[in-house]
Amino acid sequence: MKNALLEDLKWRGLLYQQTDEKGLEEHLNKEKISLYCGVDPTADSMHIGHIVPLLTLRRFQQHGHRPILLVGGATGMIGDPSGRLEERQLQTTEQIDKNVAGIKKQMEQIFDFDTENGAQMVNNNDWIGSLSIIEFLRDYGKLLGVNYMLAKDNVASRLEDGISFTEFSYMLIQGIDFNHLYNNYGCRVQIGGSDQWGNITTGLEVIRKTHEEETKAFGITIPLVTKADGTKFGKSAGGAVWLDAAKTSPYEFYQFWINTADADVIKYMKIFTFMEREEIEALEVTVQDEPHLRKAQQVLAQEMTRLIHGQEALDQAIRISKALFSGDLKALAVDEMKDAFKDVPSFEMVREAKNIIDFIVEAGVSPSKRQAREDVTNGAISLNGERVTDTAYEVSTADRLEDAFTIVRRGKKNYKMIKFI
Known part of the structure; x- marks a missing residue:
């Protein structure tokens, strides 16, 4: 029997690779599951490219399944080689902690936490951070052959330019994550972007080799989002x-x-x-x-x-x-003006009273005094949303917002921010 959730994901174009499509469908038709997606805290905020797997996880929650949100406090210190041509810059523990806090806050905006299948948030530093090097090598290093790891795209693509043992070990550490969540949270599925296929399948391999019974764990990847012209999205x-x-x-x-x-x-x-x-x-x-x-x-x-x-x-x-x-800038608060115009062309000017003609010519709003007089007379010039039609008008402190800037508009769409120094 077709699963409504998986059919919806297919229609939305959200399924790229699955480790066992039929097995997952049968599993979802029988019971509600726990599944996870991980985000490494490489910055104190996610960008819109990060949220596609998370939004997909949210769709599972809407169908009654329980999402586990993993923030990589440990893996963030290592660096994922997936999709990169060079080593990541290692971050301090303090920066990682700050990044984790920022990402957690954003996840709380997307997921429900107080429902029967409320999201659970975990940090892999809680179980990876206390793992000694001997335990890591003895309990997990023996599970995967070097040839197996070298064959993964995220490692193979870096061999020519070089990859450190630190980043080489990343996939095994992420495999430990999946195994930990499988054992302690009943987690059966990992979701990730298309660049995470090697890490996800490594996790399944760790689970398979550490359990005698037939395992029921699955992996799903989401396709990379691109624009219609093939360029990068986001x-x-x-x-x-x-x-x-x-x-x-x-x-x-x-x-x-x-x-x-x-x-x-x-x-x-x-x-x-x-x-x-x-x-x-x-x-x-x-x-x-x-x-x-x-x-x-x-x-x-x-x-x-x-x-x-x-x-x-x-x-x-x-x-x-x-x-x-x-063009009705008077309807905006000063902070809203700052926000709206922070990317428009700007010009720095000394704080002093100036005739409107001299003011807009010096700022490069009008190309000449003759054109400036014509623009003012014709009502084409506005200061902070107020039209100026008097060529004798003096631009003064009253025209400065927070005594710091003035928004000049020429015509309908030509804006410039004058910053006072």
Whole structure:
């Protein structure tokens, strides 16, 4: 009998590799299971590329299964060679602890913890950290042959340029994780990105070799998310799109999804949102018939911003977007202006009163005094959302927000931030 959850994952394009597709389907049809996904704390925030396996784990929770969220306090100190051409920079224990705290907070935004099948959060430093080198070599080092490990893609791809024993041992340590969760939490499935296949299958090998009975453990990988043109997903003009509001503000986060190409928007809805199939297919029709309305992009941006940052942050992101579109900057608070304009062109100017014409020419808003007078007279210049039409107007302290900056708009969409020094 087909399993509804697995069929939904296939429709969403979330199944790439499975170790035993039929066995897992039979297992899911018989009982609710515990399954896990791990995240190494290489930074104090995850970015949107990290969350696809986690969102997939959340889908299992919605179907009654229990998610185990592993934060790699130990493996984060080692470094996963998967998908990398060079060794990771080792982090201090203090930095790892800080990163773990940041990632835990973000996981709490995605998962339910207080339900009957509430998520469990674990840190592999709790069992790896106390393992001595002798215990590691005696109890686990004997389980895998070097040839077996060399054949794994994440190791084989690094042999030419070199790989340290530290990173070479990573897959075995992750195998210990799966075995520990299998023994102590009844965990039967590990989910990971497509680059984790070697680590996941190593975990299954450790389980197989440390148990006499026929094991019932499985591995699933999620395909790498790409854009329709084949380029890497998850980057904006400012770099990675982070879940931490201090690194990528809710407004920037919202705008990232709003700017999704028509060719990608339905694919991303399937992968990232928890919307029902009928809702997504209805929006797919609007992409084909009314692409100029960008309804699907708006829904995608709303769903994702609400999920990661909450309703209040979504409301703020929409308010900023509407104010920028209409040019009504007076509707924004000073902090919202900072957020909205932090990536626009800027110019530094000494704090002193200046005639509006001199002001916009010096700042490079208008190319010449003649053009500047024409722009002001025609009502094309606004300071912080207030239109200036008097060529004798003096730009003074009153026009500086927090005595630090002024937002100048020329025409409908040309903005510049003047920073005062």
